[in-house]
Amino acid sequence: MCGITGIWHLDNQPIQEEKINRFTNSISHRGPDGSGAYIDQECQLALGHRRLSILDLSEQGAQPMSYADGRYQICFNGEIFNFIELRAELGQKGYHFRSNTDTEVILAAWDCWGVAALQKFNGMWAFAIWDTRKQELFLSRDRFGIKPLYYTFLPDRLFAFASETIAFKQLNGFERAFDANKIANQIVKDAYLDSLGHTLFTNIFQLIGGHYLFIKQNDKRIEQKRWWNTLDNLVSVPENYQDQVAKFKELFDSACLLRLRSDVPLASALSGGLDSSSVYCNLHHLKQSKVNFDRTPQNWQKAFVAVFPDTPQDEKAYAEEVVKYIGGDAQYVYPDFTNILDKLLNTTVQFDHIEVTPIFIISKVYKAMKQAGIKVSMDGHGVDEMLLGYPNFVRVAHQQALASKNEAYANDLAETYLRMFPESERAVNLRRLLGQKYKAPFNPKSFIFEKLAPSFLKNTYQQFKINILKQDINQIPYIDNLKWLGQPKPLSLKSLSNKSIDISHKSSIDQLLYQNFHQTSLPTILRNFDRASMQHGIEIRMPFMDWRLVTYIFSLPLESKIKGGFTKRILRDSMQNIIPESIRRRTLKTGFNAPMYEWFNDQLKTYVLDTTHSKSFVESAAWDGKTIADFVGQRMKSSTWDSSECVQIWKYINAHILISN
Numbered sequence: 001m002c003g004i005t006g007i008w009h010l011d012n013q014p015i016q017e018e019k020i021n022r023f024t025n026s027i028s029h030r031g032p033d034g035s036g037a038y039i040d041q042e043c044q045l046a047l048g049h050r051r052l053s054i055l056d057l058s059e060q061g062a063q064p065m066s067y068a069d070g071r072y073q074i075c076f077n078g079e080i081f082n083f084i085e086l087r088a089e090l091g092q093k094g095y096h097f098r099s100n101t102d103t104e105v106i107l108a109a110w111d112c113w114g115v116a117a118l119q120k121f122n123g124m125w126a127f128a129i130w131d132t133r134k135q136e137l138f139l140s141r142d143r144f145g146i147k148p149l150y151y152t153f154l155p156d157r158l159f160a161f162a163s164e165t166i167a168f169k170q171l172n173g174f175e176r177a178f179d180a181n182k183i184a185n186q187i188v189k190d191a192y193l194d195s196l197g198h199t200l201f202t203n204i205f206q207l208i209g210g211h212y213l214f215i216k217q218n219d220k221r222i223e224q225k226r227w228w229n230t231l232d233n234l235v236s237v238p239e240n241y242q243d244q245v246a247k248f249k250e251l252f253d254s255a256c257l258l259r260l261r262s263d264v265p266l267a268s269a270l271s272g273g274l275d276s277s278s279v280y281c282n283l284h285h286l287k288q289s290k291v292n293f294d295r296t297p298q299n300w301q302k303a304f305v306a307v308f309p310d311t312p313q314d315e316k317a318y319a320e321e322v323v324k325y326i327g328g329d330a331q332y333v334y335p336d337f338t339n340i341l342d343k344l345l346n347t348t349v350q351f352d353h354i355e356v357t358p359i360f361i362i363s364k365v366y367k368a369m370k371q372a373g374i375k376v377s378m379d380g381h382g383v384d385e386m387l388l389g390y391p392n393f394v395r396v397a398h399q400q401a402l403a404s405k406n407e408a409y410a411n412d413l414a415e416t417y418l419r420m421f422p423e424s425e426r427a428v429n430l431r432r433l434l435g436q437k438y439k440a441p442f443n444p445k446s447f448i449f450e451k452l453a454p455s456f457l458k459n460t461y462q463q464f465k466i467n468i469l470k471q472d473i474n475q476i477p478y479i480d481n482l483k484w485l486g487q488p489k490p491l492s493l494k495s496l497s498n499k500s501i502d503i504s505h506k507s508s509i510d511q512l513l514y515q516n517f518h519q520t521s522l523p524t525i526l527r528n529f530d531r532a533s534m535q536h537g538i539e540i541r542m543p544f545m546d547w548r549l550v551t552y553i554f555s556l557p558l559e560s561k562i563k564g565g566f567t568k569r570i571l572r573d574s575m576q577n578i579i580p581e582s583i584r585r586r587t588l589k590t591g592f593n594a595p596m597y598e599w600f601n602d603q604l605k606t607y608v609l610d611t612t613h614s615k616s617f618v619e620s621a622a623w624d625g626k627t628i629a630d631f632v633g634q635r636m637k638s639s640t641w642d643s644s645e646c647v648q649i650w651k652y653i654n655a656h657i658l659i660s661n
Contacts, residue, residue, distance in 0.1 A: 002163075003164070005161065007160045015045070023162065024050055027050060029536070032050075032052065033051045038064040038073050056101040063076060078142065079124060080122070081261060086120060126149035135216070139215070141210070145194065146526055147530070149161060151205055156220075176204065187652070190524070191521060195209075195495075196494070197224060209523070211227065212227055254546070256279065256378075266374065266378060269378070270330065271305070271380075276380035277583050279543055282575070303323060304368055307333060340603050341604065353658075363532040365377075376539045382517075386517055394567065413562065417433055421588070593647075
């Protein structure tokens with residue numbers, strides 16, 4: 001929705017409007033429709049806001065917004081989708097409203113319920129409320145960290161916050177510096193900084209999803225307090241599976257309808273996969289069912305599809321099938337790989353984080369939306385992490401079934417796993433499933449496929465025995481990032497949360513799903529797509545991230561999530577006759593990554609070689625530059641890159657670009 005900032009001079013040094021404006025305008029891309037600032041001259045505190053107008057486009061919706069005769073001031077990024085219902089509830093308690101925004105509802109709810117108001121919100125948010133009477137600042141982030149919020153705290157000197165880390169480059173009086181240990185952690189672990197509350201930088205932290213902060217002028221330390229724990233909010237589910245499906249569909253319908261509330265045009269980001277197709281088709285199904293679309297614009301029916309011709313990532317044919325099925329309208333967005341180096345460098349700097357591939361390819365869809373006058377995108381994120389959408393989840397579930405001696409279910413899961421890959425890759429992945437990634441004794445009698453499996457598995461198993469086991473397992477590419485860092489093992493980072501969550505009592509697959517949804521995979525996806533979309537002033541809404549649906553899914557038994565050869569079982573069954581049958585039963589898992597292997601061997605070959613052999617890279621204190629340079633030189637000379645190696649090398653180049661800028 002917006003970009004927010006705040007500066008509090010805890011040492012009472014005067015704060016100038018120019019300082020907050022510079023800080024705020026550094027993230028102007030998040031809010032191209034307007035800007036505003038509030039300054040409390042008595043406390044030397046300022047709030048800044050860049051506006052992306054979604055609800056109440058009038059000046060009444062401008063921020064920072066005041067309430068209760070000026071007692072409260074708020075800057076808010078996100079949406080409270082159930083604001084209409086909350087407004088009615090608060091109205092019955094005597095609260096009055098001047099605007100038609102969800103922002104004002106937050107302020108009234110805060111005045112009425114305090115911190116307990118967070119439990120009433122259904123939405124995505126990061127906001128700060130300044131209480132002029134108590135001289136107290138309150139920061140909050142939504143349950144799952146959909147909307148970002150970063151801060152710095154220097155006791156007795158400064159507290160400042162912003163929607164993106166790049167803003168701190170423009171914070172006068174603050175020197176933004178990279179933290180070598182946090183860079184090492186990101187390179188080795190990939191996806192833990194977000195859930196722990198850290199960033200790549202010294203003294204820049206992030207408020208963790210489901211947490212809040214109170215800040216007072218005399219605080220010597222501040223504490224992130226957990227207000228949400230998914231496991232504390234699990235629900236009873238029907239015993240009968242068909243009843244479970246019906247309840248799932250009811251919750252999904254409600255989540256979709258709430259997220260259609262807007263005063264500006266919406267569209268859907270459609271890939272042709274199950275998740276995005278379910279969102280897109282279900283919206284049309286609800287309209288055909290004559291469900292009341294409350295506060296919804298006329299223009300919401302269009303889909304935007306990213307197309308990657310002649311690559312494994314291209315799903316245009318599937319998307320076309322979906323659009324045709326509901327009689328919809330779609331715009332197909334083709335990648336522009338001209339001037340690829342300039343695009344890569346510029347977006348890497350703007351993205352301000354270390355990732356396994358450049359993310360600029362995912363922003364193309366949102367750029368096309370902006371050019372078409374769209375401001376809100378309906379996306380399908382969150383399902384994979386709850387309903388075993390990734391192959392490694394299925395492997396763990398398979399191991400768990402074998403350990404419990406449930407051979408029939410283990411075979412079911414084995415078939416499910418292998419169907420996620422093209423036929424040509426199934427035998428190789430069977431080796432991975434059976435623990436043959438590295439050299440290990442092979443005992444055919446230890447496997448159950450020949451006795452119990454359907455012909456699909458038997459045929460794959462025969463190919464596995466004949467061809468795959470003859471390969472030299474030691475030739476599997478492997479990069480030891482701990483060795484390449486050229487320093488002691490990265491120090492573990494402590495979570496900034498005041499309360500950890502114990503999941504040790506859960507099964508191995510339940511632990512993995514919880515971790516990926518709350519701590520690793522999904523937080524990374526949310527950050528990536530927030531920055532990719534907000535670079536073009538597009539807000540992403542995710543029906544599957546509705547907290548009611550999340551707690552319901554986490555309450556379901558495993559076999560409701562995966563069974564009969566399919567992951568995401570309950571979603572597939574709820575979408576019968578709503579999406580094309582071929583999409584509903586589609587099992588191939590298509591990734592969404594930049595073509596690093598092709599680029600390393602072509603457009604980026606010279607750049608990769610020159611960068612890794614540059615003086616600043618080789619002499620870096622953050623990694624063993626000489627070892628990496630030698631490795632790259634050997635691969636370039638022999639043209640023997642493996643795609644996984646390209647991904648690992650990119651992380652070092654990504655870090656080098658950031659440090660150099």
